[in-house]
Amino acid sequence: MADGSMFGDALRTPPANVEAEQALLSAILINNKAYLNVDEILEPEHFSVAIYGRIYEVIQIIINAGRQADGVTIREYIKGDVLLGRQTEGEVIATLLKCVVGITFVKSYAVTIRDAWVRRCLFKACSETLDRCCRPGNDTAADIVDGLENGLLELARGTDEAQPTTSLAVSMQQAREAALAAARRGNGLAGISWGYKALDRMTGGMMPSAMYLLGARPAMGKTALGLGIAIRSAAAGSSVLFWSGEMTAPQLGARAGAAYAGLSTQAVFTGRRYDVPEDAETGDRQVLSDWQWRDLEAAERKAAQLSLEIDTQSRITVAKLRSRARRMARSKRGLDLIVIDYVGLMSAGSTYEDQRTYERITKVSGQLKQLATELNVPLVVLAQLNRETERREDKRPMMSDLRDAGALEQDADMIMLLHREHYYLKKQQDAGLTRKDREGTEEFANRVSDLANRTEQAKGKAEVLIPKNRQGPEGTCRLHFTNETTWFRDISEDERSPAWVVAGEDARE
Template sequence: MGDAHIIAHGLGGASFSEPENVQAECALLGAILTNGRRVMPMVEEYLRPEHFYDPLNGVIYEAALHMHGRGIEPNPLLIRDRIGGHDVLMGRVPAEYIAQIMLAMVGIANAGEYGRAIFDAWTRRQLRSMCLDVSRLCLNPIGQSGEDLVEQLESGLLDIAQNMRESLPNVTIAEAIAQAIACGRDALARGSALAGLSWGYPALDRMTGGLLAEGLYLLGARPAMGKTALGLGIAMRVAARGERVLFWSGEMAARQLGARAGAAWAGLSTLSVFSGRRYDIPEDVETGMRVNLAPWQWDDLAEGERQAEGVPLELDTRSGLTVAGLRSRARRMKRSKAGLGLIVLDYVGLMQGSEAARRRGRYEEMSEISAGLKTLAKELGVPIIALAQLNRDVEKREDKRPIEADLRDSGGLEQDADMVAFLYRDHYYLAKEASGDGLQKRERETDEQFANRCSDLQFRMREAVGKAQVLIRKNRHGGTGSVRLRFDHDSTWFRDESEDPRSPAWVREVHS
C-alpha cells in the first residue's frame, strides 16, 4: 500500500471501533529501525509512546527514543532484546514481530507524516473517550450540574489543544524575520506607529509599543490603588476604537462596573450614580442630606449611556472562573463575525485551577492558571491583561513602590508574563500616614521638629493628589521604567497626563 493510504486510513475496522492507524505505526517503526538517526528528529519532539494504539508499538518506540537520546542507533537486534519478555507481547514472538515491522517500512522521506497520522488518531481517541465520559455523566450526573459537565468538556478540550500545539513544526529564523517584517508593514498600512493595539493611554503606548497579539500582560497593585479602574479604562478605550473586548470581574457586579464607566463620562462620583445625589458639593448643613443630581448631570449620564451603546465591551461576572470556562467564551467570541481583540481579567487571584491543582496548593494552582492563560493568548492570537493583587510585604517597607517579589501566590505568573507592571499612587500611603500615627508626636521629638514634619507631610500630600505611576519592571518586547498617569478619585478614572481632565472619558470611533 502507498504512503497516502497509510496516512489517511489505517486499520479502522468497524465503524464504532476506536480511531487508530496501526499501519502508520508499523511504517514509522520500520523507518526508525532502518535509519533512526534520520527519522527520529522528525517525530521525537511531539510523538510520545502513549500516542501509539498498539501497546507493543509504543514500547518499541519508547526503547528507540531512549536509545536515540543516548546517542545509540536503534536497530532490530537491540530492540528485540529490549522487548523480550514484555507483557505487551501477548504471545507474539519478538523476532517475528520485528521482521513484520521491517517489511511494513514503506519509505523514510514521509516518516514525519506517519508520525502526524499516529498523533491524529490519538487525538481522535482522546476526543471520543472524553465525549463518552461526558455522555455517561449526562445520563447519570452524580451530583454534577449541566454547567459542571460543560466545564469538564472544555477542560478536556483545552488539554487536547495544548498537546496539539506541541506538534506544530519549527519555524526557521528567516521565516520568523519575514513574519516580524510583515507585522511592521501591517502597522504602516494601518497608519499606526504601534506594533499592537493601543492601550488607550499614549504614555503606555510610548513605553511598550502597544499590546501585542499573543502577549500576557500582568498588572499588579495593592487594594485601593485603582487596578480595576485602570483595567476597565483600558478595556473601555480599546473597545471604543472598535476592538471587541471581554472584561471578566471576579468581585464586582456588572452594574458596579457600569457605574464607574458612567461616572467617568459624566465627571461624577460613582456614589452619585447609585444614589442620585451630588457628592461634588457638601451636604446640607441643616438636614445632613445631599442635594439631588441636577438635570444637566442626569443628561450627562444619559449621554454616557448613549455613547457606550456602540462600544463592543462585554462584561463577564461569573465567580470562580477557570481557564477552561474563559476559553469556551473567548473562543466563541473570536470565531464570531465581530471577533475578539483583547481580554482583561480582574483579578487573576480570583480564578480557579483544576481540582488536582487545588489539592497541590495555591502556588501550583496559580502556576496552572498562568500557563493556561499564556497558552490561551497564543491560541487566540489576542493579548490578555491579568490584574493581580500584591501581598502585604509592600506595607512593611519604607519605600512602598512594588517589586516582583510582592506578587501574591503568583506561581508562574511572573515567568509566563511578557510584561510585569505595578500600579502605584503615593497619595494613598501619605493619606494613610496622615490619618494614622503619622501626625502623632514621636518620643524625643521637639515641637519644632513635629511641626516641620507635619508641614512636610501636608505638602507632599498636596503634591501627590491625582498622580499615579505604572512601574514597568519586566518587558520582553521593550524597555522598563515609569509611566505617569492622572487619577480622579471621585470618578475612579485614569487619564493620560497630556489629557484635558474635562475631555470625554473615552471617544467612540465610528468606522465606515
C-alpha cells in the same frame, strides 16, 4: 431500541492502531533516519500499547544522545520493565522487527497513531461525562459542562500541529512589513492602542498573541485601570471582551458612567449628589440634578458606539472564556483584545486544583497564554500581588511580589505593576504619627508637616512600573488618577475632559 443502543455503547472499545505502532517502531529500529520524519509528530503517550510507548521513549533518548537505536541497544533499557507484562524484551523486539516498512511510509503511520490517540482522548472525555451525567452526586449540569469544556481545551492544546520553522531572512522580512504597516497607520503603534499615550509610547501598543500582566495590591485601582484600558482601546477602534470575576455589569457600568459624567461613583450608585454638602438638619443629600442625569444619558450614547462586551460569570474557566471569545471573534465586529479582572478568581476546572492556589493559577496562566496565541489577540491579565509590599518601607511593588501567583511571571510577555504612593501616605496620615523616643516637639512637628506635604504632592499621581518587557524597554509610565470617579488619565489630560473619545470624533462633541 434505547436499551440496545446503550448496550452497544458499553461494548465499544477505544480506537487504536497497533499495526501502525509496530510498523513505525520497526522502521525506526531498522533505519534511524525514519525518526527525523516523526519526532515533531509523536510523543510516547500517543501509543496505545504501553510498552511501545516506552520503546519510543527509549529510542528518543538514544538517538538524541547521538547513538544508534536498534534491537540490541534498546534491550537493556526495557529489560524487566513491568510494561512487558508476560512477554520478554526479546519477544517484543522480535515482533517489531518482523515488520519491514520503508522510510517513506513512517510519517503517514505517525499521523495515524496520533489521530487514534486524539480519538481515545475524546472517547475518555465523553465516557467520563456520560458517567457524571448518570452518577448520583453533587455535580450540577453546569459543573459537568465545565469539566467537558476544560478537557476539550486541554486536548485542543495537545493536538496543535507543530509550527514550521522560519528562516532568519523571512523573519526579518515579516518584521519589516509589520513596521511598514505600523508606519502607514500614522499612530506609530505596532499593535493596538492601550488608550493611554504614556503606555503607547512605552510599548508601541499591544501586540497580537502577547500576554500583559497588570499586578497591584488592593485599593491601587487595578480594576479601574483594566476597565479604562478596555474602554479606551475600544474607543480607539478595537473590539474588546472584558471579564470581571468580582464586579457585576451594573457596577462596571456605574464606574464608566461616573467617569464620563464627571460624577463620583458613589453619586451614580445612590442617585444622590456628593458635589454639594448634605442638608445640615436632616443629613439627607439632594437627588442628582437634571443636567447630571443628562450627562449620564450622554455617557450611555457614547458607550453604545463602542465594541465592548462585558462577561461577569463567576469562577469562569479558560475553556468557557475561550468559547465566548471565539464566538465574538467570529462575529462581524471580531475580537482584538481580552481583559481579565482578575486571574485569581478564575477556575482551573478541577476541584483538586482549585483548592491549591499556586497550582490553579499556574494551570490557568498556561491556558491563557495558549488562548492568546490561538486567537492571535493580546490579553491583559490583572493579578493581585502578595503582602510583601506592605511590609517594606518603600511601598513600590516589585516582580518578586508575584511569587505566589503561579507561572504568571514566566508566561507574561510584559509585566506592569500599578502603584499610587498617595494611598499609603494618606493611610499613614489618617492613622497619625507617633512621637519617637527622644524626639523633640519641633522635630515631631516637622515630621508631621513633611508627611502632610508629601501626601498633598502625591495626590492624583499614579505610576505603572514595567520591570519586564520582551518587546521593548523597561521603565515607568506616569498617569493621573481621580479618586472620586476612580478613573485614570494621561498626565497631559485635563481632569474635566471626557473620560474617552471615540476615534474620529472631536473631544468637545
